[in-house]
Amino acid sequence: MPEGHHSFVETLTMLMTTMIYLKALGVWVLFAGAALVCRMVLDQGLMVYMGIQRAHQLSTLTLCVLCELIIVRFVRWTGPTPVQALLIGLLWLLRTVLADVVFVHYVLGTSWSALVADYNPWRGRLRALVFVIQAVSPYLLTKRAPCFS
Numbered sequence: 001m002p003e004g005h006h007s008f009v010e011t012l013t014m015l016m017t018t019m020i021y022l023k024a025l026g027v028w029v030l031f032a033g034a035a036l037v038c039r040m041v042l043d044q045g046l047m048v049y050m051g052i053q054r055a056h057q058l059s060t061l062t063l064c065v066l067c068e069l070i071i072v073r074f075v076r077w078t079g080p081t082p083v084q085a086l087l088i089g090l091l092w093l094l095r096t097v098l099a100d101v102v103f104v105h106y107v108l109g110t111s112w113s114a115l116v117a118d119y120n121p122w123r124g125r126l127r128a129l130v131f132v133i134q135a136v137s138p139y140l141l142t143k144r145a146p147c148f149s
Contacts, residue, residue: 020084
């Protein structure tokens with residue numbers, strides 16, 4: 001085959017690889033929606049009944065469960081390789097960090113110190129768990145449960 005030309009199978013493989021990352025970007029929107037709903041419920045109701053610390057913890061744990069359910073469904077749907085799953089997890093992590101910085105700090109006006117405090121587990125803040133789940137769970141699901149792929 002001439003240099004620069006790909007076989008049909010190679011082209012199809014590249015297209016499918018690209019599609020899994022595009023699907024991953026689309027699925028990240030579900031994470032953002034779940035986070036927004038959890039934040040609205042936290043701000044609108046839970047703090048009044050539970051106090052800010054417990055409300056934050058319940059909201060974060062709820063978000064973690066929702067993210068894990070989305071990730072399990074994504075892995076079953078797309079069947080990524082372990083390498084793809086690792087890259088997708090890192091992509092989701094970067095998108096989430098960027099969204100937190102842009103949306104929470106610049107749009108909602110949360111101070112840097114308050115934003116950083118949300119990720120301090122030694123002060124009972126659990127938000128960092130969302131990062132861990134999004135970054136690592138896709139990879140672990142492909143390694144531990146190949147039947148998902």
